[in-house]
Amino acid sequence: MQPVHNIRMTTQRRVILEELRRLCTHPTADELYELVRKRLPHISLGTVYRNLELMSRYGIIRTLRLGGEQMRFDGDTESHHHIRCIRCGRIDDLSIERQITECDREAIEATGYEAVERRVEFLGICPVCKKEAGTDLSG
Amino acid sequence: MQPVHNIRMTTQRRVILEELRRLCTHPTADELYELVRKRLPHISLGTVYRNLELMSRYGIIRTLRLGGEQMRFDGDTESHHHIRCIRCGRIDDLSIERQITECDREAIEATGYEAVERRVEFLGICPVCKKEAGTDLSG
């Protein structure tokens, strides 16, 4: 029973990965689709989703499922946190420890759960939206 | 221009709120719908969604948008964190500080963002699933 690792490097997969790694914006599948389409006009959104799912499963990229919004993808698989702009949805990286602390672990174990991971998402207002805040603070 | 705060306490709204507050399971809209339906058989799912959205907007309840799964709702509006079972999706409360620390704030401000909120979601395996873990650890 050898590892089922027959993952082919197709043109589509390569271009999707290249475009994702070129970005630091944690794009949605659709945003990535639009970019990839400039190089491969006939690619389908389904292919983009399928490849993102597959590469995520193999640890080549990361799928971000944050804050109930649509999925976003990250070419950087190193452990890190994110900060999301509550006005425009933009996501940036944050260099903060990701480990579960002793204090956390105690609170978790009090619930009977076995602690696995700590996910932190910071919410804020990005520099661009901060500038606009003068004119419109609603929403 | 007086505050547009004409929120009526309809039967549907009251029952939805009662059922939500009775639970500590952070139900989905659909789960709540099924419960409410036992008391109000003709209520529609749309009404449940609309009322949950409205009560959330007025701060009467909380909407949880965690980990890319479907929305869940919380009758407890006090600031607290959650732990989600990665096997069954169940969500429990955690009593851990929610504030942004000095250390966090520095990292955030280095990105140019204005820090607003820190959301932490812990992932773990709930007591029920832990018991089952002996037989099946996949997935």
Next chain:
DNA sequence: ATATATGCAAAGACTTTGCTATCGA
């Protein structure tokens, strides 16, 4: 050669919305 991947389109899951009748303050 052939198992894997693609493109297309349809289906799915979840949520929101338009419309008319009804209800609560």
Next chain:
DNA sequence: TCGATAGCAAAGTCTTTGCATATAT
């Protein structure tokens, strides 16, 4: 009374999937 709300059903958004064809190894 009369504007807010309900029920119903349709539409919307995002994601997944079935199938026949094409492709990488």
